[in-house]
Amino acid sequence: MGIEFVDLFDQWASTYDETVAGNDPEYREVFSGYDEILGKLAGLAQSPVMEFGVGTANLTRKIIQHNKVVFGIEPSREMRKIAKIKCPEAGIYEGDFLNYPTLVAPIRSIVSSFAFHHLNSEEKKEAIRNYKELLEPEGEVIFIDTLFKDESYKHTLIKNAEEQGYSKLAQDLQEEYYPYLEDLKEMFVKEGFEVSFQQLNKYAWLIRAKKGE
Numbered sequence: 001m002g003i004e005f006v007d008l009f010d011q012w013a014s015t016y017d018e019t020v021a022g023n024d025p026e027y028r029e030v031f032s033g034y035d036e037i038l039g040k041l042a043g044l045a046q047s048p049v050m051e052f053g054v055g056t057a058n059l060t061r062k063i064i065q066h067n068k069v070v071f072g073i074e075p076s077r078e079m080r081k082i083a084k085i086k087c088p089e090a091g092i093y094e095g096d097f098l099n100y101p102t103l104v105a106p107i108r109s110i111v112s113s114f115a116f117h118h119l120n121s122e123e124k125k126e127a128i129r130n131y132k133e134l135l136e137p138e139g140e141v142i143f144i145d146t147l148f149k150d151e152s153y154k155h156t157l158i159k160n161a162e163e164q165g166y167s168k169l170a171q172d173l174q175e176e177y178y179p180y181l182e183d184l185k186e187m188f189v190k191e192g193f194e195v196s197f198q199q200l201n202k203y204a205w206l207i208r209a210k211k212g213e
């Protein structure tokens, strides 16, 4: 449950950093401003931080550079191997958004970049419910991820991708579980979070959801 894409990430691990650096034209716009936007998230996170879907630890490293403590969770074995080499200072554990080791530390921020869309709607709701329990009072979920402002914007993005000949991207946009902004907002609000959204590039948004006292 929730980890249906892990084989794909095992295969992608060794070339993942080239993709986010913009070397794959299909995904260049998806990851546009990647370093800066991860840096922004790292600056907002409050220690101790729990990070889901660490991949090759690019966000993890930035959080460590801010002298914050981070526990990273990643389901792909190949991604974990690279993450541990690139960021030996962080604890990197096997797990996913829904199943993860019990940590003794109180958590002030739960963060993730480009990963929450791997959960379907029911899984997203379950994760958000769990995070409410995990977080300290006034703790925050801070995610960066692709989402659709509305249905018409989704169609525009798919059409643009098709017109550019980016068939893999067009297929991803239709088959992965990228949420609509309003649906995601409702999931957080239902659990008592105060949520805000900021668009970061054509695809990626910063999602901040603050738990009450």
Ligand SMILES: C[S@@+](CC[C@H](N)C(=O)[O-])C[C@H]1O[C@@H](n2cnc3c(N)ncnc32)[C@H](O)[C@@H]1O
Pocket: 001, 002, 003, 004, 005, 006, 009, 020, 052, 053, 054, 055, 056, 057, 058, 059, 073, 074, 075, 076, 079, 095, 096, 097, 098, 112, 113, 114, 115, 118, 119
């Ligand atoms: C596009 S990569 C993003 C990696 C990194 N956060 C970044 O910003 O570059 C998505 C990551 O999410 C992980 N992932 C896939 N399904 C997941 C799940 N259900 N729970 C947590 N992580 C998941 C993948 O293995 C992969 O490492």
